[in-house]
Amino acid sequence: MKRIAAGILAFAMFAVAGCGGAQLGTSSGTGGQSVKIGFIAPLTGDAKTYGESAKKGFDLALEQAGNKAGNFTVAVTSGDDRNDPTEGVNLATKMISQDKVSAIVGAVTSSVTIPVSEVANSSKIVMITGTATAAKVTVDDKGARKPYAFRAPFIDPFQGQVAAKFAVENLKVKTAAILYDKGNDYSIGLTEEFQKTFAAKGGTVVASLSYGKDDTDFSAIVTNVAAKKPDMIYLPDYYGKVSLIAAAIKAKGLNVPLVGADGWDSNDLDFAALAGGYFTNHYSADDPSPAVQKFVKEYEAKYKAKPDAFAALAYDATNMLLEAIKQAGSTDSEKIRTALQGLKEFPAVGGKLSFDANGNPIKAAAILQVQANKSYKFITSVQP
Amino acid sequence: MVQFIEQVINGLQLGFVYALIALGYTMVYGIIRLINFAHGDVFMIGAFVGYFGFAVWGLPWPVAILVSMAVCAVVGMAIERLAYRPLRAKGAPNIATLITAIGVSLFIEYFTSLKFVFGPNYRVVARPFAVQVFHLGPVSISSVQILVITVVLVLVAGLQYIVYRTKVGKAMRAVSHDRDAARLMGIDVDRVISYTFAIGSALAAAAGVLFALAYPQISPFMGIMPGLKAFTAAVLGGIGSIPGALLGAVLMGQAETLTAAYITTDFRDAIAFGILILVLLLRPAGLLGKAGPEKV
């Protein structure tokens, strides 16, 4: 009897949970002059720090806009994806079916943003990510555009190309070594493209070595790299790993230029170890453009810290979405999509932005140099 | 050849750090037959305390190591007292204690990553001394490597002294050999277990500080992988055996470094755990351990 009772309890719980949720769902609706936006980011878990930066950028953009997009008051519903694709799908589904959002800003990492973009696209809800750089965020498996997916950052291939071009043309190097994270799509994407472009421009990649996301000991691969005597080392990864590798390179006494990507842009970078290194980024804080100056100044005033790439890109993504809603003059996702796709030369931190046919921004990359005094120096700008 | 020697030195540095962690695993397992999953997290706490010591409080690094060892000794004893002893008193099955240990490990990781504790961020460790690279002929070796190897040797010698020359050490060996007999001989078993946790945790703390000096970045989740690999090393050498832990750790360090250097880096973790499974299957008592038949 006890078992049957328990079984009935299970089913009852199941049904009640379902219906209880359903009530919540039906009670929420869109108000007259307000627009609902969802925000998805990893606020806990292993990518928490990226998510927090993105949230700061998102919050700042909304605050500057006075929580308005045109005539609409913006209502935000935000959620934590824990950098877990499953959670990302659940959250996106919740925001779309339950909270009835008109658009979503997020997610932060590519592995969550790809499934989120699938859900958003099949529900015909606009999604714009600040930071996910994998090509498949905006195109499907067969390379066809997901019409409702957009992003603010340049995609992996572009950064890899720019870095290779800069290395050959400005640093005048002939050989390069690459160290990358084999478990990280961002790192792999950059590596592939760098390799291709570097070779096309006449350089030779003498070593391309991978490591895992939990590795902390790089002495073995750095020793191997040192034996190859490369002219430069490409380190396409986030600041945490890059700092460790640079320290290992320094400990090995290897003294060649290090080149990287936007993942370096963080206050937690090991500036001492990486001083003199170059990386491709979305903007330079020295850029006199009003968009950049306004962002940097107000960000520092609000958070008492320097913005990093995650914050800047989430800020851009949010601003572009708000502008699109304003131009569309509607909370209808289809109209917002059309407006977003049609944005021309939008003054963003990352430059004057327009979207290409695949929902990727057309913008220039800045090359920055790491300084020992915890700042970056603007070196040059590379057009796509 | 030069490169090979340098790789072996790299492997030694890694292996020696593993050795300090592995000693704690092996001592605890020897005495209460528990895989103390939380040991890797004690190592992490050690790294953080050491980092605060020399980077924030401005202590000289050897003092920072000692402070960290003292703090972690207390942490280790507290874990044993609060989480494991109640289960032991109840005579709970092995697995219940193991699951508790996993719980303790998760607790330490999540708790320390809260903002008001250590925070979730990576921290870059600024070394308290400049790294120098020495050249012995064509082979280069860094001051960090020399430091790690020296400190580990000193600590292992100290441990050897404690285990074989002091009263506590004798009691530990007696409890590890036969807990009931030791109790009958008037040894306070709970206290001996407590000391074992203290010593093992202190060694892990030292390992943590050295790790932070050698691979200068720390985070609340940094203990998981080194912990598992050090455990593998302890099993490889024969769990319960102190010389075994050292041998196993040195072999693990070499295996990991040399595969990364000469075979592939793609499967580095897979290889470490492949070794573990093979050892468990082919020689479960490890290289230096003794197998005993189960009593029926």
Next chain:
Amino acid sequence: MPLLECRNISRYFGGLRAVGGLNLTLEPGELVGLIGPNGAGKTTVFNMITGIFPPTEGQVLLEGRDLSGLASFQVTQLGIARTFQNIRLYKEMSVLDNVRTAMHAGRGYGLFDALLRTRRFGAAERRLTEQAEALLERMKLTARRDEPAGSLPYGEQRRLEIARALATSPKLLLLDEPAAGMNPSEVGELLELVRSIQRDFGLTILLIEHQMSLVMNLCQRLVVLDFGEVIARGTPAEIQSDARVLEAYLGKGATA
């Protein structure tokens, strides 16, 4: 042909000899006692026969068939069952299930019958349950049928162990100190029980026991072990007057 034949079996544990060169033959229907001081190697003999620790040297034969290389469960399936000195029941399982588990080898249906609840499964399960209930009835455990084995009083646990061993349909039953921890009246009941099951199930029994009253009254023949070697064989009466046996027991000051 003898039912069981141990030919010169020895067992070493890391250089230490537990049993050396033991020869033992059991004819069908015999009830033989294996006695000796603590640590003489009696349980090791059981372990060798049942294949838990196969003999380091020598052979064990059941009805002329060499048991070398067989796993314990195979030895059991060939007809040797045992009980344990330190009771090893499945404590969390019910009394009935303890017995039914021992019938697994003779369950009479396959995995797919079980998964899909076929007619054959139903019939076989009914048969198993009836047989198990009959055994419980025989052991006076019917009232305890649905209780967890671990909750039974000591004497009943001993009886359940015997019931479980019988459920494997053995030819040879090895009893390891069945009277340990029992009071005199319980020992008396046990004596009757062992006799009656031997008769009713046509068993051959090898018994380890320290309770001399039980051994002397029950066994037709005794084998005495000391330091892993046979020091005497014979009828209870012969053994009682054997000088070496007395020395082995009294010389060590052990209780007889």
Next chain:
Amino acid sequence: MRARSFAIAGAILGLYGLLELLRQTGIISAYWAQIMDLSLIITISAVGLSLIYGFTGQFSLGHAAFYGVGAYTAGFVSKTLGAGAPGFVLALVAGAVAAGLVALLIGLPILRLRSDYLGIATLGFGVIIRVLLDNSHKLSPTLGGAKGMMGVPQLASFVWIFWLAVGAIWLAANLIRSSYGRACISIREDEVAADLMGVNTTALKTLAFVVGGALAGLAGALYAHRYPFLHPSTFDYLKSLDVLLVVVLGGLGSLTGTVVTAIGWVFLLEWLRAVLPSEYMDLRGVVYALVLIVLMIARPQGLLGGSSAKGGKRRATA
């Protein structure tokens, strides 16, 4: 007996009808429908681990690996064959069979190990599978490696997930309430004694491991057709702990407990998302760990599990 079986079958059919109706009419939103499906998928996987650990006592820390093998295999088959019911069914079968085969290959050697060593070996196995998934694009570009795999047709509708979950629970219950199940439990209780009572412990441990692994594989296969993106991080060895927690909370040796806890667990996490202010989200991990520790110290037999001997009260002649 027969009447009761019909009553249960009727109740389940009725429940399905009700839920399907509520879903079709939108009273249960797409979100809660998704969570419901996920909870059933997790249930199937947890029932698998319940067989392995809860009933047979083989401590496994690598369950997520079977889940991953099932998901990737099914995804690959489905993507290769294209959308359509026959391809989908084949993919589900392939996912379960592949996970079962992997369980067989790994189980045969490592199930000799006892408790804690087995746990560590299965954990190691989980890490190895994760590394292989990270490098899977070298085997076939379709698998995507660390970049993840997308484009698996989303064919797992509620009717599939619900009935497969019911089927999995039914099969597991049948297995447990048979001589095989009793033999498995006897191994958990005392492996040496089980061996000496004529139970082929190696075969039964392997059986439980293979069936449990195949159920996880089936769950993974359903996941691949319900969630549009497969990434190795979803099948990380740390995820094995989630399933373990469900099985332990539900009570070792209690199938009902496992099912109730699995469903309750998924809904609880979603409910927490709704009620917990975001600044306390971080505490989730701390609470999760504390629950595990306190539970183990206070009630090692699990929250809902009593003594599994209560199963003996039922007549087995169902």
